[in-house]
Amino acid sequence: MSLQKWTRxxxxxxxxxxxxxxxxxxxxxxIISVPDLxxxxxxxxxxxxxxxxxxxxxxxxxPLLDAWLQQITEALDRHNQDNPDRPAAPFAVNQIVHRSNSxxxxxxxxCAKWKVPIWITSLGARVDVNEAAHSCGGVVLHDVINNxxxxxxxxxxADGLVAVAAGAGGHAGAQSPFALIREIRSWFxxxxxxxxxxxxxxxxxxxxxxxxxxxxxxxxxxxxxxxNAQEKYKQMIVDSxxxxxxxxxxxxxxxxxxLKSSIVQAGMDPNNLPSADPTSMNFAxxxxxxxxxxxxxxxxxxxxxxxxxxxxxxLVDRIDREYRAAGHRLAAEFxx
Ligand SMILES: Cc1cc2nc3c(=O)[nH]c(=O)nc-3n(C[C@H](O)[C@H](O)[C@H](O)COP(=O)(O)O)c2cc1C
Numbered sequence: 001m002s003l004q005k006w007t008r009x010x011x012x013x014x015x016x017x018x019x020x021x022x023x024x025x026x027x028x029x030x031i032i033s034v035p036d037l038x039x040x041x042x043x044x045x046x047x048x049x050x051x052x053x054x055x056x057x058x059x060x061x062x063p064l065l066d067a068w069l070q071q072i073t074e075a076l077d078r079h080n081q082d083n084p085d086r087p088a089a090p091f092a093v094n095q096i097v098h099r100s101n102s103x104x105x106x107x108x109x110x111c112a113k114w115k116v117p118i119w120i121t122s123l124g125a126r127v128d129v130n131e132a133a134h135s136c137g138g139v140v141l142h143d144v145i146n147n148x149x150x151x152x153x154x155x156x157x158a159d160g161l162v163a164v165a166a167g168a169g170g171h172a173g174a175q176s177p178f179a180l181i182r183e184i185r186s187w188f189x190x191x192x193x194x195x196x197x198x199x200x201x202x203x204x205x206x207x208x209x210x211x212x213x214x215x216x217x218x219x220x221x222x223x224x225x226x227x228n229a230q231e232k233y234k235q236m237i238v239d240s241x242x243x244x245x246x247x248x249x250x251x252x253x254x255x256x257x258x259l260k261s262s263i264v265q266a267g268m269d270p271n272n273l274p275s276a277d278p279t280s281m282n283f284a285x286x287x288x289x290x291x292x293x294x295x296x297x298x299x300x301x302x303x304x305x306x307x308x309x310x311x312x313x314x315l316v317d318r319i320d321r322e323y324r325a326a327g328h329r330l331a332a333e334f335x336x
Contacts, residue, residue, distance in 0.1 A: 013191055013213060014159060016117040016139045020089050020214075021045025022320050024204060025162075025193055026312075027218035028094035028120060029227075030054065030170070030293050035068050037226040039075045040312035042088040047214075049092035049120060052107040065107055069093075069114035090117035092141070097124035108132040120162065122171075125149070130157035141193060145173030147183040160191030162216050168196035169219040169300030171256045172247070177210065185211040197242075197302030201322025205330070219300040220319075223309045233297050234309045236261055241304035246270045251292035262297040 010018040026033075026041040026048045033050035041048030055065040076088040093116045095107060111119065112132055119133040121142045133140045134157075142153035143162035150161050163184055165177035173180065177194055184192060194212035198204055204215040222229050223237040236259050246263060249255045250273045263270040310318075 012189060014139045016090050016137075017047075017160075017191055017213070019087075020047065022204070022316065022323060023208060023214045024198075024316070024319065025049065025092065025214050025216045026221050027162075027195060027216045028092070029218050029222065030298075032222055032227050032229050034226075034228040035071045035075075037221065037224065037228065037312065038072055038091050039079075040224075040226045041221070041316070042072075042076055042091050043079050044313050044316035045086070045089050046316055047089050047092055047118060049094055049118070051094040051096065052111070053096060053101070053103070063106065063110060065110050066113075069110065069116065073114060092116070092118035092120050094120040094122060095129060097121050097126055097129055099124075104129075111138070112136040121153075121158065125153040125156040125158060127156050130159075139191070141191065143195070146175060146180070150184050150188065154188060154190070160193070160213075161188065162193045162195050163212070164216075165194060165196035167242075167245075167257070167301035169257055170298040171252070171254045172196060172300065174247075174255065177207070181207075181210040181212055197300050199300075199302035199305040199319075201319045201324070202326045203302060203305075204319060204323050205326045217302075217319075219298075219303050220306050220315055221312065222299065223303075223306050224312045224315055225309065226312050229297075231309075233262075236297065237299060237303050237306055238309060240299065242301040245299060245301050245303075246273070248273045249275050251296050256298060257300055259297045259299045262295065266295045 022045060024046040026046055028049040028051045030051055033054055038048035038050050052065055055068045057064040072091055079088045093111050112135055115136040116138050119138045119140045121129055121140060125142055130140050140158045141160045141162050142158035143164050144150045144153055145164050163180045164173045165180050166174055177196055181194055192212050193214040193216040194207040195216035198207060198215040198217045199220040207215045221227055223234045240259055244260045245257050246260050247257055260270045
């Protein structure tokens with residue numbers, strides 16, 4: 001594994017977001033992101049994350065989120081003691097800030113207790129959620145699909161943004177990353193990640209060239225040994241490419257990208273899907289329709305770059321190699 005550090009200026013970033021091996025965040029994936037995946041991402045030197053709602057206990061049992069945070073914290077502490085020259089990256093927890101998420105208050109308390117370093121918020125921008133994160137030294141990145149939502153999130157106290165552009169897996173935006181990042185960067189100089197079809201070092205470098213501090217990648221991590229996904233799903237990611245992705249609002253009420261073959265597998269015609277009503281969104285059970293994620297499989301458009309199911313470490317090594325090679329190649333065009 002290359003231990004070369006990322007050497008650009010990080011002065012404008014909060015300390016929780018500095019010193020990564022590669023400017024990459026492994027994005028939160030419903031059902032799929034579990035402690036094994038998060039720990040492997042952090043050990044590989046990129047931010048690992050999971051949605052708090054993935055930690056779901058049976059009724060009457062103690063909160064699984066508490067146990068997961070203990071497991072992740074202890075594993076990363078152990079890694080750091082054993083590898084002082086190669087410390088793990090910090091991890092993030094994703095909170096779905098939607099009125100139907102009935103466990104939000106409880107989950108915020110548990111995350112504050114474990115001093116979660118990075119909080120990723122989705123769907124609603126709320127002052128009290130940001131305050132809960134700040135109370136324990138956490139940094140909040142709020143995900144947005146346009147510049148209006150970006151301004152609103154920062155005005156409510158988020159520290160940074162995840163710009164979810166066209167081509168992202170799961171609930172995706174419709175705007176080109178070129179437009180979205182440039183509009184946000186015209187007024188915002190804080191932490192900014194770009195989400196959508198980043199599955200290679202070349203794409204990551206392009207995100208940095210646009211003005212993003214980090215790439216935010218989800219779908220490539222589905223095809224890893226550590227991901228909590230069926231083998232058939234992992235293989236479908238490997239076998240598919242951009243033209244196998246369908247953009248639809250049918251499955252959760254929000255527009256998102258899904259694997260065409262999984263829609264066919266579920267007995268539907270991907271070329272004739274009706275639209276859905278956004279008021280049908282419900283996260284009380286973690287998602288408006290759990291079937292949407294269990295049977296209709298989400299994926300972004302970047303998976304043409306995913307050619308095998310590998311370990312997280314192998315995937316991060318590949319992106320790292322490509323990122324540096326692409327950077328050197330371009331730098332040669334700009335001799336000093
Ligand atoms: C299967 C799947 C599940 C997702 N679940 C969540 C989630 O629970 N919370 C969230 O904020 N984003 C979720 N996302 C969106 C990702 O965090 C991220 O924006 C996206 O994966 C990035 O695009 P990419 O898949 O092209 O890399 C999901 C994406 C996928 C593919």
